[in-house]
Amino acid sequence: MSEEVTYADIKFQDSSKRENIHEFDTVGIKVYTTLKIEMGKLNKLQNFKEELQRNISLQLIHNMNNSKMIMDLSNTLQEIATRLCHELYKREPEHKCKPCPKTWMWHEDSCYILIDNYETWQESVMFCSAQNASLLTIKNKSVLEFIKSKRLRRYWLGLSTKKYQRSYQELDETIISSNWLTRNRNVVNGRMHCGYIDTVYIYYTDCSFPMRFICQKLADPVKIESEIPDGKYS
Template sequence: MSEEITYADLKFQESGKKENIHEFDGVGIKVYTTLKIETGKLNKMQNFKEELQKNVSLQLIHNKNSSKMIRDLSITLQEIATKLCHELYKREPEHKCKPCPKAWMWHEDSCYRLSDHYETWQKSVVFCSAQNASLLTIKNKSVLEFIKSKKLRRYWLGLPNGEYQDYQNLDETIISSNWLTQRRNDINDRMFCGYIDTQYVYYGDCTFKLKFICEKLANPVEVKSTLLSEIPDGKYS
C-alpha cells in the first residue's frame, strides 16, 4: 500500500516538474517574442531617425542653395535697377528713383551738392556736416572728370593746409597727399585752403568766403520704384 502511495507521489511530483518546465518554456517564448518585436520596433525607429536626419540635411542644403540663388538674384536686380535709374536720371534729373536728395547731383555711388551761397572754409565744413556730408575730395579719375565737366569757379574743396601753395592742375590733385593734410602754421596761426577754379586748384586764406561742394554716399536705388517707372506708352512716371 505504501509503495503505491510513494509511486503516486513521485508521479505527481514529476508531473508538476513538467508543468513548471512547460510554464517556463511558455514564459521564455513570450519574452523572446516580445524582445524580438521590440527590437524590430527599435530598428524601425532607428531607420526612421536616420531617414529623417537625411531629409533634414537635404532640406538644409536645398535652403542654402535657394538662399544663394535669391541673394544672387537680388544683386542682379539691384544692378539692373541702378543702371536703369541712371538712364532715367539722364532724362529727368529729379526722377523719383534717384538715390540722392532733391537738388543733389548723382554720380556713381555718391551725391554732390553745389552751394548757392558763400561761406568760409570752416563754415562750409559745418554746413556739409549738417547734411551728413563732407567737403568734396577728388580721389579718382571718374570723380575728377565729373567735376571738370561742371566748369566750376571758386568753390571750396576739402583741402586744408597750413602753408600757402602755388596753384596746381586739377588732374594732379588725385595723386596729392594734401587731401589728408590738415596743418596749421605755428607762427601766425594762418591757414590756407584749396578751392577749384575751372581746371585748377588754388589756395587762399580759409577765412575768405567762397561757394563750396558737399559730397556724401548715395542711398541704394530702390528696385521697385525703378523697374515699375516705365509705362507701356514709352513715357516715364
C-alpha cells in the same frame, strides 16, 4: 529509516535548484528578448534620425540655392533699374527715379550739390554734415572727369588742412593723394590752410576765408516700380 529521510531531503534540494535555474533561464530569455526588441526600436529611431537629418540638409541646400537665385535676380533687377534711371536722368535731370534729393546732381553712386553761399572751410564742413554729406573728395578718375566738366571756380574741398601750402597742384594728380579726408572733423585754427578747387587746379588758402563749396553723399538705391502708369516712363 534514517537513510531514506536523508535521501528524500537530497532529492528535494536538487529539485529546488532546478526550479531556480529554470526561473533564471526564463527571466534571462525575457530580458534578452526585451533588449533585442528595444535595440531594434533604437536602431529604427537612429535610422529615422539620420534620414531626417539628410532631408533637413537637402532642404537647407535647396533653400540656400533659392535664396541665392532670388538675391541674384534682385541684384540684376536693381542694376537694370539703375541703368534705365541713368538714361532717363540724362533726358530729365529731375526725373522721379533719381536717387538723389531735388537740386542735387547724380553721378554713379553719389549725389553732389553746389552751395553758392560763402562760408569758411569749417562752416562748409558743418553745413555738409547737416545734410548727411561731406565736402567733396575726388578718389577715382570717373569722379575727377565729372568734377572737371563743371569747371568749378573757388570751391572748398574735403582736403586735410595744412600749416602752409604755397604751390598749386593739378587736379589730375590728386586722385592717389593721401590728402583727401576720411573724416571732415579737423580742428582748424587761424594758421591753417585749406584746399579748394579752381577749374583744374587745387590751391590752399586761409581756412577762415569765405568761399563756396560742394557737398557729396551716397545716393539711395534706385526704386524699382512694379508698374509704369499709362505705359509712360515719366
